[in-house]
Each structure stands twice: as structure tokens, then as C-alpha cells.
Amino acid sequence: xxxxxxxxxxxxxxxxxxxxxxxxxxxxxxxxxxxxxxxxxxxxxxxxxxxxxxxxxxxxxxxxxxxxxxxxxxxxxxxxxxxxxxxxxxxxxxxxxxxxxxxxxxxxxxxxxxxxxxxxxxxxxxxxxxxxxxxxxxxxxxxxxxxxxxxxxxxxxxxxxxxxxxxxxxxxxxxxxxxxxxxxxxxxxxxxxxxxxxxxxxxxxxxxxxxxxxxxxxxxxxxxxxxxxxxxxxxxxxxxxxxxxxxxxxxxxxxxxxxxxxxxxxxxxxxxxxxxxxxxxxxxxxxxxxxxxxxxxxxxxxxxxxxxxxxxxxxxxxxxxxxxxxxxxxxxxxxxxxxxxxxxxxxxxxxxxxxxxxxxxxxxxxxxxxxxxxxxxxxxxxxxxxxxxxxxxxxxxxxxxxxxxxxxxxxxxxxxxxxxxxxxxxxxxxxxxxxxxxxxxxxxxxxxxxxxxxxxxxxxx
Numbered sequence: 001x002x003x004x005x006x007x008x009x010x011x012x013x014x015x016x017x018x019x020x021x022x023x024x025x026x027x028x029x030x031x032x033x034x035x036x037x038x039x040x041x042x043x044x045x046x047x048x049x050x051x052x053x054x055x056x057x058x059x060x061x062x063x064x065x066x067x068x069x070x071x072x073x074x075x076x077x078x079x080x081x082x083x084x085x086x087x088x089x090x091x092x093x094x095x096x097x098x099x100x101x102x103x104x105x106x107x108x109x110x111x112x113x114x115x116x117x118x119x120x121x122x123x124x125x126x127x128x129x130x131x132x133x134x135x136x137x138x139x140x141x142x143x144x145x146x147x148x149x150x151x152x153x154x155x156x157x158x159x160x161x162x163x164x165x166x167x168x169x170x171x172x173x174x175x176x177x178x179x180x181x182x183x184x185x186x187x188x189x190x191x192x193x194x195x196x197x198x199x200x201x202x203x204x205x206x207x208x209x210x211x212x213x214x215x216x217x218x219x220x221x222x223x224x225x226x227x228x229x230x231x232x233x234x235x236x237x238x239x240x241x242x243x244x245x246x247x248x249x250x251x252x253x254x255x256x257x258x259x260x261x262x263x264x265x266x267x268x269x270x271x272x273x274x275x276x277x278x279x280x281x282x283x284x285x286x287x288x289x290x291x292x293x294x295x296x297x298x299x300x301x302x303x304x305x306x307x308x309x310x311x312x313x314x315x316x317x318x319x320x321x322x323x324x325x326x327x328x329x330x331x332x333x334x335x336x337x338x339x340x341x342x343x344x345x346x347x348x349x350x351x352x353x354x355x356x357x358x359x360x361x362x363x364x365x366x367x368x369x370x371x372x373x374x375x376x377x378x379x380x381x382x383x384x385x386x387x388x389x390x391x392x393x394x395x396x397x398x399x400x401x402x403x404x405x406x407x408x409x410x411x412x413x414x415x416x417x418x419x420x421x422x423x424x425x426x427x428x429x430x431x432x433x434x435x436x437x438x439x440x441x442x443x444x445x446x447x448x449x450x451x452x453x454x455x456x457x458x459x460x461x
Contacts, residue, residue: 003087003089003121003123004089004121005120005121006117006118006119006120006121007100007101007112007115007116007117007118007119007121008117008118009121010089010100010101010121011117015089017099017101017102019215020084020175020176020177020215020216020217021057021060021217022060023083023084023085023088024057024080024083024084024177024217025057025058025060027083027084027085028054028057028058028083029058031083032054038050038054038079038083039053039076039079039080039082040079040082041075041079041262042072042075042076042079043072043250043255043258043259043262044248044249044250044251044252044255044256044258044259045072045076045247045248048248048251049076049245049246049247049248052243052245053076053080053243053245055243056242056243056245057080057083059242059243060242061241061242061243062198062217062218062219062240062241062242062243063218063219063220063241063242063243063244063245064183064219064220064221064222064233064238064241064243064244064245065077065219065220065221065222065245065247066221066222066223066224066244066245066246066247067221067223067224067246067247067248067298068223068224068249068296068297068298068300069223069297069298069300070249070298070299070300070301070302070303071247071248071249071298071300071301072247072301073181073221073247074132074179074181074221076247077132077177077179077181077219077221078130078132078179080177080217080219081126081127081129081130081176081177082126084126084129084176084177085126086125086126087123087124087125087126088123088124088126088129088175089121089122089123089124090121090122090123090124090175091103091108091111091112091119091120091121091122092120092121092122093120093122094107094108095167095171095172096167096171096172096174096212096214097124097129097172097173097174097175097176098174098175099175099215100112100119100121103119104212104213105212106163107163128176129173129175129176129177130173130176130177130178130179131169131170131172131173131176131177131178131179132178132179132180132181133169133178133179133180133181134181134182135180135181135182135183135184135185135186136185137185137187139186139187139190140190141168141190141193142166142168143168143169144168144169144170144190144193144194145167145168145170145171145193145197145203145204145205146165146166146167146168146171146203146205147165147166147168147205148164148165148166148205149164149165149166152164152166165205165210170194170197170203170214170216171203171212171214173216174212174214174215174216175215175216176216176217177216177217177219178216178217178218178219179218179219179220179221180194180218180219180220180221181220181221182221182222182223183220183221183222183233184222184223184231184232184233185231186231187231188231188232188234191233191234191237192234192236192237194218194237194240195236195237195240197214197216197218198218198237198240198241199240201213201214201215201216202214218241220233220241224296249288249298249299249301250301253278253281253282253285256281256284256285256304257274257277257278257281259301259304259305260277260280260281260304260305260308261277263301263305264305264308264309264312268309268312268313268316269312269316269327270312270313270315270316270319270327270328270329271315271326271327271328271329271425271429271430272308272311272312272315272329273328273329273421273422273423273430273433273434274421274422274423275370275374275421275422275423275434275437276311276329276330276331276334276433276437277308278370278373278374279331279334279363279366279367279370280304280307280308280311280334280337280366281304282365282366282369282370283304283307283362283363283366284299284301284303284304284307286362286365286366287299287303287345287359287362290358290362291348292347292348292350292351292354292358293345293346293347293348293358294346294347294348297346299344299345300344302344303341303344303345306337306340306341306344307337307341310336310337310340310341311329311333311334311336311337312327312329312333314329314333314336314397315327315328315329315330315333317397318333318397318398318399318400319400321398322398322399322400322403323400324400324401324402324429325429326427326429327429328401328427328429328430328432328433329433330401330432330433330436330437331367331433331436331437331440332395332396332397332399332436332455332457333397334363334367335360335363335397335455336397337363338356338359338360338363339356341359342355342356342359345359364444367437367440367441367444368441368444368445370441371437371438371440371441371444371445372441374420374421375417375420375421375438375441378416378417378420379413380413380417380438380442380447382411382412382413383411383413383417383435383438383439383442384442384447384448384461386408386409386411387448387459387460387461388461390460390461391460392458392459392460393407393408393439393458393459393460394407394456394457394458394459395407395436395439395456395457395458395459396455396456396457397455398455400428400432401427401428401429401430401431401432401433402428402429402432404432404435404436405428405431405432405435408435411435414431414434414435417434417435417438418430418431418434421434421437439459442459443459448460448461449461
């Protein structure tokens with residue numbers, strides 16, 4: 001549809017001007033009534049965080065999302081911009097997205113007075129109405145609000161002319177959603193510059209007699225204040241936010257698995273069977289609950305995502321070195337995640353030097369729990385009988401799946417094991433993944449022994 005290009009055409013089209021918060025409220029209500037997704041890609045918050053956020057948006061409140069690292073705060077904030085209208089009119093060329101009906105900057109007011117109904121109109125997509133700033137110690141008031149532009153003064157304009165102002169990120173996101181990530185990291189004197197934005201809804205730049213009424217939804221994220229001594233949100237600023245909402249990590253294994261599937265990169269090139277995803281999900285939860293880990297720092301969702309990608313990369317490496325036709329991740333690929341994930345976890349001081357040992361122990365527990373969940377109560381005697389005469393089987397991260405199956409020989413009931421593990425594909429790699437998981441589980445249940453030497457695992461009685 002042809003969009004209006006002048007103020008006259010815009011009025012004749014019947015366009016109705018709404019504030020950002022009214023726009024979000026109406027679009028959110030429409031999605032609620034239609035039963036449509038409001039925050040796509042957000043996992044595990046349906047019955048906890050999202051109802052609070054929806055109430056805050058319906059009330060027209062600015063929001064602080066408070067939670068440990070890696071709980072999806074930034075992802076959630078970015079989905080709020082999806083509640084804006086797909087297109088909105090702005091005065092053409094305006095730096096702060098003035099609405100043609102109510103221009104507020106000096107330039108647009110002058111143009112409106114000169115051109116009247118012929119004021120040129122442009123259209124801005126909702127993706128361009130979202131602004132974001134990571135609060136860093138070097139962030140200045142000029143970055144957020146604005147400052148004098150020396151280039152405009154050098155061009156001949158006088159100091160004090162409002163048009164010599166270079167607008168910061170906040171006014172440039174006027175009529176949109178602006179996010180400040182890690183707000184406590186922002187110096188307290190800089191936080192003061194946001195007071196007027198939240199209450200009086202305007203900005204002031206240096207000594208200029210400039211008051212610009214802003215139309216903006218401000219959402220900030222923060223870690224709990226008792227986590228570190230990096231900073232805090234000053235009390236007057238906290239008071240101006242309408243809602244403070246606590247986020248959390250996935251509360252169920254199912255949510256953790258959904259998150260891993262959604263966020264893990266699919267282009268690594270290896271299949272990761274469901275039972276190994278469950279191992280990684282349980283591993284992540286055990287790390288979060290461990291007394292050896294600093295609970296205040298949290299264990300990010302990026303922990304499980306990185307673990308999945310590392311294990312998959314181990315399978316790809318095996319295929320490249322051995323010529324295996326199709327990489328399939330197996331239990332032997334999991335130990336490789338331990339050293340790579342150590343830096344993602346903050347341990348208690350008393351555990352210094354034992355980080356790898358703690359993570360390896362928790363990984364074994366995760367495998368054991370998954371084994372009991374998936375194969376517990378199943379008759380695996382046909383598998384243990386293979387070791388009855390002192391036989392042993394060698395495996396490892398450089399043993400192709402087909403070779404492991406050859407070394408093991410025919411295993412009665414392997415198809416049933418694969419079925420219990422949710423493996424539908426009958427390739428050698430998937431069969432080997434099921435077989436090796438069963439062997440590792442029997443070892444952890446003390447029904448088999450295992451020697452581990454330099455990544456080579458020898459299973460025996």
C-alpha cells in the first residue's frame with residue numbers, strides 16, 4: 001500500500017497518533033485476545049516473568065529486569081520492540097523521530113511552520129525504533145543524552161543555537177524502546193541524567209535552554225546488587241521505574257532442553273542425540289546447585305549452549321580425523337566440555353584448584369541421572385553378558401561409531417535401547433551413541449569397570 005508522504009496525506013489517511021506506551025499496550029492486548037505469541041523465543045518464563053512484564057507494559061511502566069547473568073534478560077527486552085507497530089510516520093530527516101502531528105525539535109517545528117501541510121513524511125520500521133546501550137564505566141552523559149557538536153559551530157552557527165546539539169542515544173530512540181544493559185555499572189553521576197527521562201519525560205543538554213519532551217519506553221537490566229561491588233542503581237532512579245521484575249533460570253529439564261535446542265548453532269555439522277542433550281541440561285542444573293559454585297554469580301544459559309556446541313565439535317573432529325561418514329555426538333565427547341567451560345563458572349574460594357575435578361564429578365552425576373531416567377529398570381543383561389568371559393571393549397573420542405560396533409559385536413536388544421533413548425535413525429553412528437551411553441551408564445552403576453587412559457576408555461567386567 002502506498003504510504004502517505006506529506007502531512008496532508010497522512011491526515012487524509014486517517015492515521016491516529018499514539019504514544020509508544022499506548023501503542024505497545026494496544027498491540028499487546030490484541031495479541032492476548034488472539035492467543036498469539038507475545039514474546040517469541042523466550043523459554044521458561046510463561047507462568048512467572050511474562051505475566052509480570054505484561055502487567056507492567058499494560059500499566060505503561062518503565063521496567064528493570066533483575067537477575068543473574070545468562071537468564072535471557074536482553075533477549076526478552078529485544079522482543080518488547082516487536083510489540084510496536086510495524087511502520088510509523090516520522091518527519092523526514094528528523095534525528096529524533098518526531099511525529100508529523102506533534103514535532104518537538106527546533107528543526108522540525110521550523111519546517112512545520114514553513115511548509116504546513118506539505119511537511120515531508122518518512123516511515124520507520126519497528127526494528128529501527130529500538131536502541132540499546134551497554135552500561136560501561138566510560139559511558140558519558142553525551143553518549144546517552146547529547147552534547148554540543150563542534151562541527152556545527154565551526155560551520156558558522158552560534159554557540160547557544162539549539163541546532164548545534166548532537167543528540168545522544170536516548171533522544172535518537174524517541175518514539176521507541178530504549179534499553180540500558182547492566183544499569184548498575186553506569187556511574188552514579190551518569191545515572192542522574194536519566195532522572196528527567198523517566199519522570200518529566202524530557203532531556204536537558206548542558207546550558208542550553210532546551211527541553212525536549214520524549215516519548216520513550218525505557219527498560220533496564222541489572223544483576224542483583226549483592227552479587228558484586230561493581231555499582232548500584234541510585235535510589236531516585238529506582239524509584240522512577242514503575243516495575244522491577246525478577247528473572248530466573250529454566251526451572252524444569254524440559255525448559256532447559258528447549259533452550260539448548262533453540263540456541264545451539266545448527267551449523268556445526270554433528271547430530272546431538274536427545275539423551276546427550278538431557279545429560280548437558282542435567283549437568284548445567286547440577287552446577288547451578290553445587291555448593292562448590294558461587295550461587296550469587298549464577299551459571300549462565302550460555303554454559304549449556306557452549307557445552308552442546310563443544311561436544312558436537314568433538315564429534316566433527318573425530319569424523320575429520322577418522323573418515324567417519326556422519327558425525328554423531330557420543331558420551332566420549334562430553335569430557336571435552338569440562339576444561340572449556342571452567343571459565344564460565346565462579347567457584348567458591350575454598351574450591352580453588354579443584355575446578356576441573358568438581359565439574360568432571362558433576363558431569364558423571366548428570367550421565368548417571370540421565371541413564372536412570374532413560375534406561376532405568378531396563379534389562380541390560382544381554383549387554384553385560386558380552387563381558388562375561390573377560391572380554392573388553394575399547395572406545396574413545398577417536399574411535400568411529402562403526403568401529404565401536406565391530407569391536408562390540410552383535411548386541412541383542414540394542415534396537416530397544418535406541419528406542420528408549422529416542423533414537424529413530426539406524427545409522428552406525430547413532431547405534432554407537434546408544435551403545436556407548438549404555439556402557440557408560442553400566443559403569444556408573446558399578447555393573448562394569450572402566451579404565452580411562454589419555455581419552456581411551458576400556459570397558460570390562
